[in-house]
Amino acid sequence: MTVPLAILALAAMVALLLGVSARSGRSMGLEEWTVGGRHFGFILVFLLLAGEIYTTFTFLGASGSAYGLGAPAYYILCYGTLAYIIGYFVLPPVWAYAKQHGLVSQPDFFARKYDSPALGVLVTLVDIVALVPYLVLQLTGLGIIVTAAGAGVIDEDVAIWIGAAVVTVYVIVSGIRGSAWTAVVKDVLILAVIVFLGVYLPLHLHGGIGAMFGAIAEARPGFLTFPAHGQSVWWFVSTVLLTALGFFSWPQAIAACYTAREPGTFRKNAIVLPLYQLILLFAYFIGFAAVLHVPGLTGAQTNLALFKLVVQEMPPWAVGIIGAAGVFTALVPGSVLVMTTATLIARNLYAVARPWAEAGEIVTVAKVLVPVVMLVAVHFALAHNATIVELLLVGYSFVTQLFPALVASLLPRLRATRSGAFAGILVGVTTAALLTFTHTTMATLFPFLPAGVNDLNVGIIALALNVAVFAGVSAVSRR
Amino acid sequence: MKPIHWLSMIPPVGMLAGPLLHNEVHPFILGMPFPLGWIAVWIVLTAIVMAIVYRLDPANR
Numbered sequence: 001m002t003v004p005l006a007i008l009a010l011a012a013m014v015a016l017l018l019g020v021s022a023r024s025g026r027s028m029g030l031e032e033w034t035v036g037g038r039h040f041g042f043i044l045v046f047l048l049l050a051g052e053i054y055t056t057f058t059f060l061g062a063s064g065s066a067y068g069l070g071a072p073a074y075y076i077l078c079y080g081t082l083a084y085i086i087g088y089f090v091l092p093p094v095w096a097y098a099k100q101h102g103l104v105s106q107p108d109f110f111a112r113k114y115d116s117p118a119l120g121v122l123v124t125l126v127d128i129v130a131l132v133p134y135l136v137l138q139l140t141g142l143g144i145i146v147t148a149a150g151a152g153v154i155d156e157d158v159a160i161w162i163g164a165a166v167v168t169v170y171v172i173v174s175g176i177r178g179s180a181w182t183a184v185v186k187d188v189l190i191l192a193v194i195v196f197l198g199v200y201l202p203l204h205l206h207g208g209i210g211a212m213f214g215a216i217a218e219a220r221p222g223f224l225t226f227p228a229h230g231q232s233v234w235w236f237v238s239t240v241l242l243t244a245l246g247f248f249s250w251p252q253a254i255a256a257c258y259t260a261r262e263p264g265t266f267r268k269n270a271i272v273l274p275l276y277q278l279i280l281l282f283a284y285f286i287g288f289a290a291v292l293h294v295p296g297l298t299g300a301q302t303n304l305a306l307f308k309l310v311v312q313e314m315p316p317w318a319v320g321i322i323g324a325a326g327v328f329t330a331l332v333p334g335s336v337l338v339m340t341t342a343t344l345i346a347r348n349l350y351a352v353a354r355p356w357a358e359a360g361e362i363v364t365v366a367k368v369l370v371p372v373v374m375l376v377a378v379h380f381a382l383a384h385n386a387t388i389v390e391l392l393l394v395g396y397s398f399v400t401q402l403f404p405a406l407v408a409s410l411l412p413r414l415r416a417t418r419s420g421a422f423a424g425i426l427v428g429v430t431t432a433a434l435l436t437f438t439h440t441t442m443a444t445l446f447p448f449l450p451a452g453v454n455d456l457n458v459g460i461i462a463l464a465l466n467v468a469v470f471a472g473v474s475a476v477s478r479r
Numbered sequence: 480m481k482p483i484h485w486l487s488m489i490p491p492v493g494m495l496a497g498p499l500l501h502n503e504v505h506p507f508i509l510g511m512p513f514p515l516g517w518i519a520v521w522i523v524l525t526a527i528v529m530a531i532v533y534r535l536d537p538a539n540r
Contacts (some may be wrong), residue, residue: 085487140539210510224512225502274525
């Protein structure tokens with residue numbers, strides 16, 4: 001076993017021990033396993049919400065997209081910041097309603113608010129379809145990290161299987177409390193590693209951050225600014241707005257919201273979390289540092305930019321520590337995602353079909369489903385055919401369709417109807433799926449429109465149709 | 480929306496306006512290209528604006 005692989009194995013063991021110790025002395029009922037008994041304070045809620053930022057996506061995706069795309073990657077830095085502003089207003093009423101009615105999942109909220117179990121089932125299905133690419137993303141990242149750190153000793157497919165097994169065991173033994181406490185270790189590790197690499201690599205390879213950008217601007221003119229067509233500034237603005245709207249539509253984000261002790265927690269987090277986003281700058285610096293020193297990576301290979309550069313420039317023990325940070329960034333969010341998916345199926349599909357099922361039975365079903373969900377994710381992860389950023393954007397295109405019905409349900413007078421919400425989500429998701437899987441853009445749909453409009457993120461069409469159908473059907477069915 | 484809440488609309492407009500109005504490579508902060516440096520500055524300003532909103536929001540009092 002190589003030195004980096006030994007450090008990676010140690011990191012996985014530490015994570016498992018943390019998960020087991022976090023649950024000690026607590027019985028794992030449904031509410032404890034999924035929302036930590038609603039006792040989490042500012043720090044733990046902060047870490048669960050911040051876990052959304054510092055996943056494998058940050059570690060490999062942000063650096064890989066800076067390497068592969070240049071300026072269009074800047075959108076990753078913006079959308080979280082704007083989402084926290086939305087969270088300031090949306091999360092406190094969602095939390096209060098969930099606490100009042102004892103809700104433990106996001107579809108519970110829709111089903112209860114609109115008094116429609118069918119809407120709860122639809123939201124569950126949308127969530128599952130969106131969560132799978134997000135989980136695949138974490139496994140893909142794990143595979144890359146283990147393979148790169150082991151210098152090819154372990155095949156990437158084998159690494160994905162090992163990662164899936166570790167995440168499965170971790171989730172079954174620890175629940176959400178384990179994820180929150182392991183997130184402490186994960187965030188300290190990842191912050192130290194990203195800031196160190198983001199400062200060291202530009203300094204070591206170029207003599208400084210400014211010098212690095214100067215060298216890139218000279219070697220690749222236009223790479224650091226938005227292109228005139230395609231992923232232009234208009235694409236950037238529309239993508240930032242769409243993903244910001246989708247940020248708190250993810251079921252695991254709402255589940256993290258349920259864990260809070262009181263609503264002021266979210267408002268405080270809206271101040272601190274934007275500053276946390278700044279660490280992403282250092283992930284960009286790593287990706288940009290690789291542009292001139294690890295040339296030639298294209299498509300899904302751009303995921304490898306960070307590790308190719310690290311293996312090239314750092315000693316084996318340092319590669320091991322950086323890999324260990326990467327393992328944590330896949331393990332913690334991966335565990336939250338798989339737990340959310342399994343809970344959704346158990347609580348919002350199985351329990352709807354068997355309304356007499358007791359809470360203990362639902363927890364057992366959820367735990368049995370964890371390895372099943374992982375097997376599905378492994379199946380897609382082994383295909384190796386998408387960049388990490390593409391995977392996340394697919395998930396976002398689906399969950400963003402839940403945002404109009406979520407916001408409408410929080411208005412002082414509920415003018416929306418269950419039929420309107422159901423029809424809007426169904427039309428929005430169907431449109432998003434068609435546009436995503438046929439690789440349709442605004443330019444192919446409306447070639448006669450001006451260039452700026454043609455560059456807009458095509459997800460706007462799905463959202464606009466969603467809102468139009470939602471409003472129209474609500475107006476008709478309210479009579 | 481309380482009047483103080485409208486303050487939180489400033490960061491999204493400010494952050495997205497920079498790259499729209501000045502999509503140029505010249506260094507802005509730490510030698511970063513202008514759009515990236517502008518976004519970084521507005522992230523800090525967002526935290527400041529949200530701290531003001533939090534402080535003055537009647538719900539928090």
